[in-house]
Amino acid sequence: MQQTLKSLFSLVFLLWAGALLAQNEPPADADTVEVKKLREKYEIVALRFGTDLIPVIKSFSTPGFSGWELNSDLDIGRYYISMDVGHLDRSYDIYGGSDYRTQGNYVKLGADVNFLKKDPDRNMFFFGLRYGMSNFQESAQFVFTDPVYGAMTRPLSNNSVRGTWAELVTGLRVKVWKEFWMGFTARMKVLPSVSGDQQLVTYEIPGYGVYSEKIYWGFNYQVFWRIPFRKPSPPVEK
Amino acid sequence: MKFLFPAVFLLVFSSCLTDPDCLRTSGSNVRIAFQTAAGKDSVVAFDSVWVSGTDSVFYKNTDLSLMSLPVNPASSTTRYYFFHDMAVDSLQVRYLAEHRIISPACGAFIYYNHLTIDAGTFSDATVVLNQLSTSHAANIEVAF
Numbered sequence: 001m002q003q004t005l006k007s008l009f010s011l012v013f014l015l016w017a018g019a020l021l022a023q024n025e026p027p028a029d030a031d032t033v034e035v036k037k038l039r040e041k042y043e044i045v046a047l048r049f050g051t052d053l054i055p056v057i058k059s060f061s062t063p064g065f066s067g068w069e070l071n072s073d074l075d076i077g078r079y080y081i082s083m084d085v086g087h088l089d090r091s092y093d094i095y096g097g098s099d100y101r102t103q104g105n106y107v108k109l110g111a112d113v114n115f116l117k118k119d120p121d122r123n124m125f126f127f128g129l130r131y132g133m134s135n136f137q138e139s140a141q142f143v144f145t146d147p148v149y150g151a152m153t154r155p156l157s158n159n160s161v162r163g164t165w166a167e168l169v170t171g172l173r174v175k176v177w178k179e180f181w182m183g184f185t186a187r188m189k190v191l192p193s194v195s196g197d198q199q200l201v202t203y204e205i206p207g208y209g210v211y212s213e214k215i216y217w218g219f220n221y222q223v224f225w226r227i228p229f230r231k232p233s234p235p236v237e238k
Numbered sequence: 239m240k241f242l243f244p245a246v247f248l249l250v251f252s253s254c255l256t257d258p259d260c261l262r263t264s265g266s267n268v269r270i271a272f273q274t275a276a277g278k279d280s281v282v283a284f285d286s287v288w289v290s291g292t293d294s295v296f297y298k299n300t301d302l303s304l305m306s307l308p309v310n311p312a313s314s315t316t317r318y319y320f321f322h323d324m325a326v327d328s329l330q331v332r333y334l335a336e337h338r339i340i341s342p343a344c345g346a347f348i349y350y351n352h353l354t355i356d357a358g359t360f361s362d363a364t365v366v367l368n369q370l371s372t373s374h375a376a377n378i379e380v381a382f
Contacts, residue, residue, distance in 0.1 A: 092339075092342045093342065094339055094342050094345055094346050095342060095343055095344060095345040096345040096346060098339070098345070098346040100339055100342075100346075140337070140339070140346070142337050142346055142348075143346075144311070144346065144347070144348065146266060146308070146311050147266075147308070148289070148292050148294060148308040149291065149292060149308070149310060149311055149312065152311060152312065154337070156337055199337065200337045200338075200339075201336050201337060201338040201339075201349075203338075203339040210341075212340075
């Protein structure tokens with residue numbers, strides 16, 4: 001009887017221990033998936049350059065406006081190094097008889113991140129940052145009427161002004177035909193700063209916009225031509 | 239990716255909010271308050287007040303404790319002559335004229351600021367507000 005109880009106890013213990021061990025061992029026929037971590041290879045894939053159509057159209061349609069902007073980016077995988085160069089010559093007739101003119105060049109440097117990671121055509125929905133710099137000159141014919149001293153006209157000019165600002169950008173770039181691309185960029189321009197304005201408080205910074213607006217919005221409608229250097233490499237294992 | 243659409247929406251539609259308003263707060267008059275040593279209004283009987291750069295006569299035979307006088311836009315200084323009780327006092331102020339365009343539709347204005355007292359015959363005259371504005375606050379307090 002005692003022997004029978006010992007045997008029964010040993011059997012129960014073995015079964016219990018076996019059940020515990022079985023929980024830690026993978027089942028013999030279980031599927032296994034090996035997860036490979038991949039990373040994108042960063043290499044210069046292509047250069048894309050183009051122009052903003054809005055200033056081109058405005059140069060013909062808007063009196064007192066003359067300007068152009070060239071846009072370019074360097075495709076290095078998911079990230080793009082960007083450079084925009086432009087020129088603005090703009091005149092305004094001011095209410096009350098004054099007039100104003102700003103002329104200058106600007107450059108914007110920055111980078112974009114493409115959120116369409118798996119698009120085979122490398123179309124872009126991007127966010128990016130820019131740092132803008134502008135060298136320009138301003139002039140104005142200031143006409144005003146003082147209630148005591150009467151009407152006065154005063155020529156004013158800032159001959160060498162430098163403006164800087166930052167931009168948050170977003171937009172789309174889409175392959176239309178072969179290496180021809182189109183796209184738009186919306187820009188939120190912030191932190192404008194000028195140095196060198198003397199006689200006249202700066203009104204408009206080429207490339208930024210109205211200086212007194214501490215947040216200024218811009219929009220580009222662009223066409224590009226892309227020059228590919230190589231086919232993008234597939235992602236590699238980490 | 240959920241945040242992208244609202245971000246783009248915000249970027250595009252908030253651009254409508256950048257139009258400037260035409261509210262003008264700049265002024266071209268210095269407001270001078272005459273006060274007792276205790277800081278209370280002091281009403282003074284002025285025979286007249288003269289301002290450099292103009293032939294106009296201001297506050298002829300007027301009793302007051304606060305006056306508003308123009309600055310000369312063609313100069314960085316203006317001198318005031320106060321005739322009262324068979325005597326004359328003077329005060330010369332200096333200022334910086336900022337030529338500012340608000341917008342093509344709103345116009346261009348001169349903003350006078352950095353107001354200081356250059357010279358004068360008053361024993362105690364102090365700048366309390368160095369920007370000329372359309373508000374009724376005094377720019378200079380004179381103990382009288």
